[in-house]
Amino acid sequence: MALSLWLGAVSFAQPTPNTPPPDFSPRVFEIAGELRCPVCQGESAAESNAGIAVEMRRIIAEQLAQGKTEAEIRQFFVERYGDWILYEPPARGLTLWVWLSPLIGLGLLGYGLWRYLARVRARVQAPIADVSDEEIARLEAELQTPERKS
């Protein structure tokens, strides 16, 4: 069979043993989707076809069969690889800041906006006299620009 001829060369690159992998339920992929494939460029253990990702899915299936919970399985991988293996960073320590980022962003932008609006409103109440002649001249020049189509 031609297959086996070139597959000898191919299997070099694919170190997985030539035994059929077990069947995986949707649950396996759900859990694997939250774990990083250690050797891949930013793929999860559910997506990648790399040997180690295949092995991780096998371990997850095995541990699920043993009746372990999702948290226990995640813990198993964290003990081996550290927090880095989790795609969802823990909400403590340095990565707590990432979880707070929406609030920080909203706070910063909101504060800026509030200051801006306060300044704009203050201008409304300011006397019109503080517009300099030069500025009025410039404004008029701009209004006379021949074409101001959008």
Added chain:
Amino acid sequence: MTPGLLGGVSLLAALIFSVMGLVLSTLAYTLRDGRYLEAARRLSTLSLLAALVSFGALEWAILTNDFSVSYVANHSSANNPLWVKLVTPWAALEGSILLWAMLQTAYTWLLSLRVGQGLDIWRAPVALGTLFAVQVFFFAVMVFVAHPFDAVPNPPPDGRGTNPLLQNHWMMAVHPVLMYLGFVGLSVPFAYAVAAMVAKRFQSWIFETRWWTLVAWGFLTAAIFTGKWWSYEILGWGGYWAWDPVENASIIPWLLATAFLHTAQVQERKGLFKGWNFAFITLTFAATVFGTFLTRSGVIQSVHAFASGPVGAWFLLFLLGVMAVGLGLLARVSAEIREAGEVRWRSREGALLAGALFFGTFAFVVVLGTLWPLVVEIVSGAKVSVGAPFFNQISIPLGIFMLLLMGIGPVLPWRHTNAQVMRNLTAMLIALGVGTLLGFGLGLTLGVSLAIGLFAYNLTAIWLMVAQGVRERARALGISAGQALVELAASHKRRFGSHIVHFGIALAALTIAFSQTYRVTEQKTLQVGEAWQTRGMEVRLLSISAKEESNRFAAIAPIEVRSTSLEGWGSDGRYQTRLNFYPQMGSPLATPVVKYSLYNDYYFVLMQFDQERGQWATLKIIVTPMVWWLWVSGLIIVLGTLYILWPSGARVASRQISPTAGD
């Protein structure tokens, strides 16, 4: 002349023209001399021609298999099919920078056509000079760091081949070009903004750049959707968005540009937010450079990091330069920006600002989330990941807020709210409640039910606005409702276009909620001839065979799929799942069979197979609801954008701005 020589010479010429253009623009500005400006304008044409020649030379070298050119030797192969050769220029670093630079010269040239028309003598040299400076950067990077036309002393008989991920789908011919058209297009509003700040004309640029921004935004949207599609069809994981750093790099400018398109309207109508808009457009353009820095520097691991090289530091410097120019100028003129007025939160401008606030926050979260692993590693040495589960959770509340605002915003009038508005809002909220309850009644999750509610809410908002306009017009002019609708749509293109875009966004949100919640993945190993009953179908493995193709080997496992129940799968037949093996790639590349349908997508991936005797194969099946509608929604958004941009005789004046609200 060889293509390599022609390419090298034209690249150098393009750099020289760009430098000259920058110098002449500067002279035109400092001396206030129109002759220098005219010369700079002509240089934009010359640099465009030089870039075209250079790009043509690269194509020529690739098509003629000239492996004495470094780029061709490293990234092409004589065995590549013609279409792959045609798209190889943007398959790797040097070529994609060349494509970017070429598109940049085209945009500069387009802007130069406005000199003397929309762009007056005070601003034109600055706007043109800004774009020339951008050109100088790109051509300098190519000439000094990432030269595509380096001579290979001993040309190999064949090149190293093109990245297989890019060869597997025709979408790769389209997606990068769209992405660069979007990225580069954002340099034009930035140039206008710089010119406005230098010439201290803070208002008019916003009208002039709306078209440019929308064009860039449209390209960016199309690029993001084609990228999703490519990712869906090629990467073999049945998803379309993974919050990968490179994907984030494309969404950050999109989010900021979206925020800008909304606050720009407040400036157009009320003359407010000039300073914010300068800052936003600077950040938007900077985000495109930031994205390129992330993609090309190799500081962050990514599944899409197709091209990395020694250019990271240059892009970082360029990024800092863009920020320094934009924000520095803003700091210098901010005291002079005169704007006075009052913003009521319960009005259109309030909703637009709140929307921009959320888009800005979203962009902030994505930037921080993408960079945080790097920050943590620098600070503490620890390695952490910030990935899809995080971004998905964060984007749910932000998305809900944005969808709520998207419905309210256009309904609210610019000034005071009135009884009619309150009635509309009530109707929308009822739609929200009914939709959500309907979802619950069908046994769907809270998130998906809410997504249905929000879709109904936005649909109601659009319907109420259109119906109201049609009713009023039909009554006032005594014409039929259909005719009134056609007339309104033709005369209020901007408003109708934005309705279409908003509808597309609402639909996209709905499809994302469904597909993310109800995606199911299963895997099973089948013996040849064995059948697998699952999810309303029977999948039979027919055989396993090998095939040698021009540039790859393939393992092919044909399957036969039959329906076993009425629901779901409806395309009985034989399909080929395959794994492609490329000599330049360590692991095989799956070519999934994707069967689209209006409700569920069925996705078959060959995972593994018996390499010795061809007795068994492992199949992965992914069933995802409503993905087809995601592509439809992308198309709707792009068509809506085109509708706004489409030139027409009856253009509606969009500047009902009083002079006092101006500068």
